[in-house]
């Protein structure tokens with residue numbers, strides 16, 4: 001049968017199955033292949049907190065969404081065009097994410113009576129007209145996989161584990177992708193297990209061939225490469241970019257990188273990545289708890305390392321007192337918080353932006369800490385580099401905020417050259433003449449870094465209030481106020497050292513949508529859409545949350561309306577209202593999920609009137 | 612060590628203090644800072660400070676390479692009085708800070724000064740993990756069996772039944788036995804000494820400093836304000852000889868004013884035998900062996916047993932690779948195997964593609 005090829009600008013696919021079905025892997029492979037083929041893309045993994053939830057259950061469903069195209073892609077897509085469902089539960093959970101008229105590719109073997117019951121279906125949706133709105137492709141993936149491997153005598157368990165590659169093979173054919181990079185990956189991954197490697201490759205090819213030869217799929221799609229800036233690219237998740245950014249910062253600071261960390265979702269991947277970089281001189285320490293994670297880093301900082309601790313919300317809460325110590329002793333420290341749904345243990349695998357106020361104020365006493373936030377997965381690299389620069393230059397702990405959405409999401413990333421990154425090496429004090437531990441640089445107010453091993457600079461620091469200049473313990477009332485103000489002023493002066501904020505769109509207008517962190521893609525997409533419709537709306541995205549850039553007030557006052565969109569109950573909006581007295585309104589979503597751009601568009605319409 | 616730290620430290624001249632090369636005579640005085648010591652008059656802390664300052668000149672370590680780190684409590688004021696690098700940190704965390712510093716800077720000689728509250732209560736977790744990892748750090752735990760700084764509540768080493776402000780009817784907590792806790796945490800050097808025995812203390816501290824790996828010294832310390840005399844039966848002339856068993860490597864365990872009693876092992880149970888009654892001789896006694904971990908446990912468990920003398924000295928001193936050493940080795944091995952990483956290489960690792 002003749003097959004036709006259609007061209008598409010963009011597609012969103014969601015792979016969904018049991019948490020044991022390898023959906024994250026399938027999605028990642030599809031992503032890497034698409035990235036290598038030159039598409040712009042954005043991904044959203046969505047997986048349960050349970051490592052191996054009971055098979056076939058609704059809460060055990062794991063999903064991975066990829067939005068790719070030949071045009072600029074800023075979000076993982078509000079809804080998917082294609083849903084690959086490996087069982088009944090996966091269909092049930094994800095159907096609401098599918099556009100009307102979208103396609104469903106199902107593994108029919110995942111719809112037996114047990115599966116249907118676990119998914120809460122009374123009747124098999126494949127056999128009635130409940131899916132008539134969609135185009136459904138039924139494939140017995142399990143059976144076809146088993147057949148493909150019939151002569152290999154592999155245990156059924158192994159066979160079952162390869163069926164995701166059958167689905168991947170089909171999708172590769174449908175979207176005209178090369179299977180080569182996945183084959184390479186399999187060969188590398190199963191270097192020492194030749195039979196497993198062969199099984200996976202066979203099944204991948206079987207899926208491809210099945211799609212090509214059977215009549216089920218009559219159309220295949222072409223998604224041309226996007227016009228991205230020239231240069232060398234790699235696909236990168238936010239957590240990978242954070243790890244790279246930290247190594248780059250240490251390299252550019254000519255310091256050793258020390259990471260003190262305790263495993264916590266969704267930040268652990270940074271610990272894993274950095275642990276692999278030993279040949280770069282990186283020291284990683286898996287501490288006994290969150291507190292030891294940060295305090296060991298403070299110890300390393302005292303010794304002259306670029307010291308980092310990585311965590312998520314609950315861990316940040318535990319590190320609170322130690323961060324206050326770092327404020328008091330004025331040592332550089334980077335605290336990486338990959339935010340997740342809270343409070344308490346909350347939603348470990350879901351995203352949220354609800355730690356902004358914790359980061360701003362969550363310490364005893366007056367303990368200001370600079371905050372830098374990343375806006376996209378790739379931007380995590382530059383933002384954590386910037387956080388490190390500020391920490392070293394101003395001798396202060398700095399909080400770097402990312403979130404589960406950025407940390408696990410990915411995008412193609414233009415690889416920078418090492419020369420393009422600034423030299424951020426600090427100047428250690430070595431001259432004993434006239435040294436006092438709390439003498440400050442006139443411009444930055446930073447004290448000097450004098451590390452153990454330097455003769456004649458022996459000095460003591462600690463958590464008790466310091467006397468100005470000498471650093472001796474002091475309970476003097478005036479001194480205390482002076483020191484509180486000095487430490488606050490030091491953080492404020494960082495504003496002199498960072499670029500001014502830039503508005504995307506016009507600098508004056510009816511509405512300014514303000515965001516920070518991982519909402520960048522969704523807000524940008526929504527604002528561009530509305531601007532294309534002729535609306536007077538612009539976008540301001542904040543990378544610096546403390547101190548705020550010097551021109552923020554000026555920008556806000558240039559708009560009739562200000563909308564602050566956040567994945568929390570309204571935290572940045574409190575800061576902006578308090579500081580600039582603007583009547584901003586909020587758009588808030590607290591579902592453990594990122595914004596859909598359509599949700600922001602709707603709010604823009606509501607404010608500006610219109611459709 | 613990083614490029615920059617190495618550069619900085621190689622460009623500075625080591626002071627003569629504590630340095631064996633062409634050193635002027637260094638004394639305890641060189642380790643005294645200009646700060647007034649502010650412990651209560653009569654506090655046992657004074658003696659520990661003095662003995663520490665006395666042994667440091669003998670270690671052949673430049674003063675600028677020494678760091679004293681403490682947490683919170685009376686003892687934790689210690690670093691302020693030392694003319695070395697020092698860090699008075701937050702409650703219970705000195706051990707974790709010291710761990711990080713040692714990993715970043717294996718060239719430093721690091722001391723942790725802590726107490727029974729700081730080190731065994733709020734900081735108990737970091738303490739046991741420091742010891743199990745065998746980070747090359749020296750810990751002096753000032754044990755006064757009371758909370759001094761917060762004015763007299765019972766501590767995790769206070770005896771059961773202790774009446775304090777927070778336990779008016781007597782505490783119902785069983786105390787930690789710090790030496791046994793250290794052994795249970797696989798600490799490679801475990802010792803005990805007393806504030807009122809300066810000679811013994813100096814010997815123990817010196818051994819602790821020389822030991823590679825975590826050294827844990829439990830130091831009995833009199834808090835004359837809130838728990839005066841807690842150790843007097845062990846430290847005062849009249850009662851000391853009958854109640855204290857000095858552990859000496861390779862020597863039989865003998866004690867008593869007349870050296871007339873010894874410790875005999877009955878199965879696994881240590882018992883006191885007389886060397887005078889004709890039934891036992893020196894040959895029946897345990898001979899102390901610092902390398903014998905099983906013996907160390909038995910001896911540590913003699914603590915708090917009414918019919919047995921209190922062992923003091925070095926329970927255990929064994930060798931194991933240290934955490935900081937192994938960390939550096941892993942880095943070296945990785946560099947040998949994979950080649951020294953460059954930023955260029957790292958950024959371009961994984962699958963890449965080029966857009967023309």
Ligand code: SF4
Nearest residue numbers: 651654685759834835
């Ligand atoms: S309260 Fe006790 S331990 Fe503290 S300084 Fe006074 S005597 Fe020493």
